Structure formats: C-alpha cells, structure tokens
Amino acid sequence: MEPSIYSYSLCVALPLMLFFGFYFLFAKTPEKVIFENYLRSRRIMGIALLLLAANYSVHFFFGIRFVDVNAAILMNLSTYFLCYWLFSSALTTLLDRFYITRRRLQTHLGMWLLFSVLSGVILLLLPGGTMQKVGLAVMAVWLIGYGLFLVRRLLLAYYKAVRIFNDTHSDDIGSYVKWMSVFTWWAVIFGVSCGLLTFLPDEWVFVWILSSVPFYIYLFCCYQNYLLFYEQVESVMESEVISEEEILCEAPSYHAEIAEKIKEWIDNDGYIRPRLTIKELSDILHTNRTYLSAYIKTTYHLSFRDWIIGLRIEYAKRLLAQYQTLTVADVSEKSGFQSPSHFIRLFKVIAGCTPTQWRKKGAD
Structure with a gap:
C-alpha cells in the first residue's frame, strides 16, 4: 500500500x-x-x-x-x-x-x-x-x-x-x-x-x-x-419512576366505576387536550395511574399513546366531515396533535389515506 x-x-x-x-x-x-x-x-x-x-x-x-x-x-x-x-x-x-x-x-x-x-x-x-x-x-x-x-x-x-x-x-x-x-x-x-x-x-x-x-x-x-x-x-x-407507595398500592376494585368515568371523559372530548399524560388523566379520574395504565391495556389492548391517538383521529374525522371550511392544520390543532405533518402521518397510518383524501371520499 x-x-x-x-x-x-x-x-x-x-x-x-x-x-x-x-x-x-x-x-x-x-x-x-x-x-x-x-x-x-x-x-x-x-x-x-x-x-x-x-x-x-x-x-x-x-x-x-x-x-x-x-x-x-x-x-x-x-x-x-x-x-x-x-x-x-x-x-x-x-x-x-x-x-x-x-x-x-x-x-x-x-x-x-x-x-x-x-x-x-x-x-x-x-x-x-x-x-x-x-x-x-x-x-x-x-x-x-x-x-x-x-x-x-x-x-x-x-x-x-x-x-x-x-x-x-x-x-x-x-x-x-x-x-x-x-x-x-x-x-x-x-x-x-x-x-x-x-x-x-x-x-x-x-x-x-x-x-x-x-x-x-x-x-x-x-x-x-x-x-x-x-x-x-x-x-x-x-x-415515571414509580414510588414505593404506588407500587404497593393495590388496584382499585371499582372496575365498572372507572369504566363509567372514562366513558364520560371521552364523551366530553377530554382526549383533545394537548400534551396529555396518564398522570394528568389519573388525576382527572381520581384513580391510580398504574391501575389506569393496566386498565387501558387490558380493555383496549393499546398503549396509552395509541389509545389517545385513535380517539383523536376519530374526532378529526368528525371535524373533517362536519366542517368543510376547516383546513387540515385547523383540524390537527383542534384534535390535539403537535403539528399538521405529525397529524397527517398518523392519519394515513390509521385511516389508510390522508385527511384531504378521506374528506373527498366522504363527500363522494
């Protein structure tokens, strides 16, 4: 060499x-x-x-x-x-x-x-x-x-x-x-x-x-x-470093009660709140976040983030169908997403098409 x-x-x-x-x-x-x-x-x-x-x-x-x-x-x-x-x-x-x-x-x-x-x-x-x-x-x-x-x-x-x-x-x-x-x-x-x-x-x-x-x-x-x-x-x-007290805390026995609380929270569109965390949601529902996380996984078979994204995408679909004058950026913001590009990418993954294409299909 x-x-x-x-x-x-x-x-x-x-x-x-x-x-x-x-x-x-x-x-x-x-x-x-x-x-x-x-x-x-x-x-x-x-x-x-x-x-x-x-x-x-x-x-x-x-x-x-x-x-x-x-x-x-x-x-x-x-x-x-x-x-x-x-x-x-x-x-x-x-x-x-x-x-x-x-x-x-x-x-x-x-x-x-x-x-x-x-x-x-x-x-x-x-x-x-x-x-x-x-x-x-x-x-x-x-x-x-x-x-x-x-x-x-x-x-x-x-x-x-x-x-x-x-x-x-x-x-x-x-x-x-x-x-x-x-x-x-x-x-x-x-x-x-x-x-x-x-x-x-x-x-x-x-x-x-x-x-x-x-x-x-x-x-x-x-x-x-x-x-x-x-x-x-x-x-x-x-x-997310769970305290000893939270680890030792037994799961609440009010399964039906927490299900009702979550349903009421969903009906009020609480999931569109930007930067939502499971800690904030557990405080709103007055429950333990460890139990809430386990409840979401066993009930919906999704992580907290995927569950919230799914709810937001469905909310965005309703906005796209009902309000034709709203831009994609407006729908993204109202649905709680970080940015329009992030919203479009997730919408395409879940719905199989872009928000604009989905709106056109709905109009047809």
Whole structure:
C-alpha cells in the first residue's frame, strides 16, 4: 500500500476524533441538575473517542502497521473491546441512569484485561500458522459476541424507554430518542466491519480509517441535537419512576366505576387536550395511574399513546366531515396533535389515506 494514502486517511480522521473527544469532555451544558446524566454520558463518549484518537495517533506517528502488524492488530482489538463498553455505556446511561455500577465497571474492565492478555499471547507469543489463525478467529468471535451482547442491552433499554413513553404520554416522546436505535444498528455494522478490516491486507487499511469519519460525525450531530430535547425526555423518565407507595398500592376494585368515568371523559372530548399524560388523566379520574395504565391495556389492548391517538383521529374525522371550511392544520390543532405533518402521518397510518383524501371520499 502507498503510505501516502494511509497517512492522508489518518490526517482526515485524527483531527475530527480529537475535536469530538475534547468537545464531549469539556463543552458546557445548561447549568441545571437534570443535565448531570447527559453530561456523564457525553464524557464517557468523549473518553471513548479520545481512546480511538490515541489509537489513530500511534498508527499515524509511529507507523506501527508497517513496523509490526501483529502489534497493530493487538492494539486495535484491545481498543475496540474497551470502546465497545464505553460506547454502549454512554448511550445506555442516557436511558437508564442506574446502568453504570461499580460491580459492572469492574466486571467489564476485568473482561477487557483478560481479552487483551489472551490476544497478546496469541499474536506475540504463538508462532505464526494454523494455531495462531485459530486463536485469532476465537478472539474475533469473542469480540463480536461481546459487542452484540452490549447492543442487546442497549436496545432493551431503548425499547423499555419507548414503551414507558407510549404508556404515559400522548405525544411522541419516543421520536426524540430514535437516533439511539439508528446509531446502535449502524454501530453494529461499523463495529463488526472494523474488526474484520483489522485483518485485511495493508492496501485496504485506509478504508477502515475513512469509514469512521461519517460514523462519528453522525454521532456528534445526534448528541448536539439531543441536547435540545434532553430536558423534556429526562423529565418524563424522572416522572415515571414509580414510588414505593404506588407500587404497593393495590388496584382499585371499582372496575365498572372507572369504566363509567372514562366513558364520560371521552364523551366530553377530554382526549383533545394537548400534551396529555396518564398522570394528568389519573388525576382527572381520581384513580391510580398504574391501575389506569393496566386498565387501558387490558380493555383496549393499546398503549396509552395509541389509545389517545385513535380517539383523536376519530374526532378529526368528525371535524373533517362536519366542517368543510376547516383546513387540515385547523383540524390537527383542534384534535390535539403537535403539528399538521405529525397529524397527517398518523392519519394515513390509521385511516389508510390522508385527511384531504378521506374528506373527498366522504363527500363522494
């Protein structure tokens, strides 16, 4: 491989990695207590990016790939293993503030040390040949398996958060954290690819380096954008930590009474109230929100959000049919939706056509 191609690719990636890493570590966030978890997550991510930048620096300034390819592979494998943990921890802690514990930290650091030592024995002490190739294959499988284990843990936290949002809020709070799911799947593809590219011939190594540029730019932009919505999402997460008193509270025995209250509330179009939460509805109905959530699921077989959306769409249909002069934007606002575009998208999913098309069908 021409050393210049390899060097140029590092010249592109290394400054970006250093900038992103130091920015995540030292950039300020709003001085509110609620942002402590976001800051913790961003600092963990900053450490991961600086570790990768250190890896790139060794490649760039010392040309370790050309001096000792086995040492380069060892450094890459050890760095990836540790960064897998840091990346997943940074994202998971955004959704589960109690994820990082001393015991979990010690366990994963111990696994990293064991992985690094065994990789070093295979690459530096075993003679080249079949035995070394088999050993490297085992380490590669371990690395990929470890990454997939962390991905599963992150996705479970993500889906749990989305489920909480849908069970407690009429607004689509889950859309604010969707980038984590997108990034996680991209990270799976990128992480596995990086592991495989480590073993490629020298002339293809620059692909491994350049492929990191769009990946980390996307990560940086997502963290910056999430800062705009983090306070709202974290407030929801905090409000949904059920107290011990509520957990111990037995479900009310007045099933028929709560059904009557809900029917009266629906008849009065209470669901068109913007940004409605299950906590607000439980206060209106004078009931326990945990019981109310369970009642909605068992009675309507829907999450709170889907139930409210269904009621609002039916209300919107009545407005479209009765008031031909109302615009789609007017109907959207009167029905309690966040925006006309959001309303049209949901209407099309549920009704199978746009509000305008539905109104024309009704007129015909």
